[in-house]
Amino acid sequence: MTQMELLDLIAQHTREIVPGLDAHQFVASDRLADLGANSIDRAEIAMLVQESVGLSVPRVELFGPRNIGELAGLFLQKLNAA
Amino acid sequence: MPRNPVVTGMGVISAIGQGKAAFAKALLAGETAFGVMQRRGRQRESAYLGAEIREIGFSQEITRQTLRAASLSAQAALFVLLEAWVEARLYDVDPRRIGLIVGGSNIQQRELTQVHEAYRDSPAFLRPTYALSFMDSDLCGFCTAQFGIRGLAYTVGGASASGQLAIVQAAQAVLTNQVDVCIAVGALMDLSHWECRGLRALGAMGSDRYANEPALACRPFDRDHDGFIFGESCGAVVVESLESSQCRGLEPYAALRGWGIAMDGNRNPDPSLEGETQAIQNALDASGWTSARIDYVNPHGTGSIVGDETELKALQACGLAGVFLNATKSLIGHGLSAAGTVEVIATLLQMRAGRLHPTRNLENPIDPALNWVKEKSIEHQIDNALTLSMGFGGINTALCWQRHH
Structure with a gap:
């Protein structure tokens, strides 16, 4: 799995949870909070991505990434380490 | 102190009609919609009869994202509340003076059972929002967020009397001047196969003697009755004082x-x-x-x-x-x-x-x-x-x- 594919997965699950993003072009520098995802939405999105790729990351480690590019990078790193 | 609580708006959904107009028409025509229940999680080595709501026809005011997160009980509550809200013109009332009482407890059993079954072997992926949705009061959260209610909102439970208790509680909130308007919602009780089995085993739910003729199974007060037949429904009733209703030029029902x-x-x-x-x-x-x-x-x-x-x-x-x-x-x-x-x-x-x-x-x-x-x-x-x-x-x-x- 590539970082780009993970980014697409994050975008897909973000559209499921947050209204009004159907036409939004996601880029790596997008911040979920700026897109309208509250803390619960963000936890939900992160869990949906983890379920999609069969990965379990402790919640506390998810506070690090500052945008969805970094989040995809973290998931990629965990996937490669697994 | 306010007096004379009156009803100024109502919303309803049932298997025989969504919205008051369709519901009233179906009631007066004596329509029914009983059959072997089909909703996922209702049956397990069983064929319980009941009346289930067809796909809910939502207007655009309630977003896809809200509906995705909402349980069936929450969806039904949003549907009936919207109908009652519009009829009682609550957009014109100070939201700090509007309250909501949700009648029912342990109402989302089918949804919870579904989650438990889905994540039995992979609990690590349980959705964080399960922590919100397992509580009945999640309906208060959905409804107050959707409609901006700021007065009060909580649930009351009294088994099959919950729907009337909610109306009593709403009337009390108005009579004690806690709010000017209070909406009572009788929440959709979403039974899983477990509750159906328990109710059947207790002898409360009707037997399968009419399994081949579902339309004949539900027979209150008839000599051949042998228990209740479940039917999904949900209703909202707007309660306020006559004086408050007059401010908005409304014609109360009763x-x-x-x-x-x-x-x-x-x-x-x-x-x-x-x-x-x-x-x-x-x-x-x-x-x-x-x-x-x-x-x-x-x-x-x-x-x-x-x-x-x-x-x-x-x-x-x-x-x-x-x-x-x-x-x-x-x-x-x-x-x-x-x-x-x-x-x-x-x-x-x-x-x-x-x-x-x-x-x-x-x-x-x-x-x-x-x-x-x-x-x-x-x-x-x-x-x-x-x-x-x-x-x-x-x-x-x-x-x-x-x-x-």
Whole structure:
């Protein structure tokens, strides 16, 4: 799995949870909070991505990434380490 | 201090109609929608009969994302609340003066069972929002967020009397001036196969003797009744003072003149003549009425053998033997937590229509001397109605309604 594919997965699950993003072009520098995802939405999105790729990351480690590019990078790193 | 709580808006959903207009039409036509239940998680080596709501027709005001996160019970609550909200013009009321009472407890069992089954072998991926959605009060969260309600919102539970209890609690919130307007929602009770099995095992839910003729299974007050048949439903009733309704130029449906609540002091699901009589008498006394004033009764009438008999004895004991009555559950099934609210809505819609809906499958009434509305609807102007709801745990509730002139 590539970082780009993970980014697409994050975008897909973000559209499921947050209204009004159907036409939004996601880029790596997008911040979920700026897109309208509250803390619960963000936890939900992160869990949906983890379920999609069969990965379990402790919640506390998810506070690090500052945008969805970094989040995809973290998931990629965990996937490669697994 | 406000007086005279009145109903200024209503919203309803059931298997026979979504929205008041469709619901009233179906009621008066005596329509039913019973069959083997199909909703995911309702059956397990079983074929329970019931009446399920078809796909809910939402307007665009409720977003896809909200609906995705909302349980069936929450979706039904949003649907009925929107209808009631628009009718009562609540967009024109200070949201800090609006309250919400959700009637029902442990209402989302099917959804919870689904989650447990889906994540049994992969608990690490359990959705974080399960922490919100497992609580009944999540419905308060969805509804207050959608409509911007800022006054108060909480749930009340009283088994199958929850729907009427919610109305009582809403009236109290208005009468004590906590809010100007309070909406009572009778929440959709979403049974899983576990609850169906328990209710069947207890003898409360009807047997499978009509498995091949589902339309005949739900028969309140008929000699061949043998338990209730479940029906999904949900209702919302807007309660406020007459003075408050006049500020927005609304024409109320009816006034809640008084209510009675009485307990049997008995945990078992054994109906009590004494408890039911007490609740009716309390309601009449609170209204300042004698039984002679009542010209329509909407009974609890589930189809339970002892429950039906006890209720008719209570009506007789209270001098109500000559009053018109029908059984709303014969058409929509038993909504459990929702029943009390939805049946009040059925009563007020009949009041406004000047007609009483038929009772299905009432071929041989257990007491033929009563004034039943049987297979055909009849013309009858309700002025003063009594609505009854009873619940496990020995709770009895009675409400007195006066048509608004």
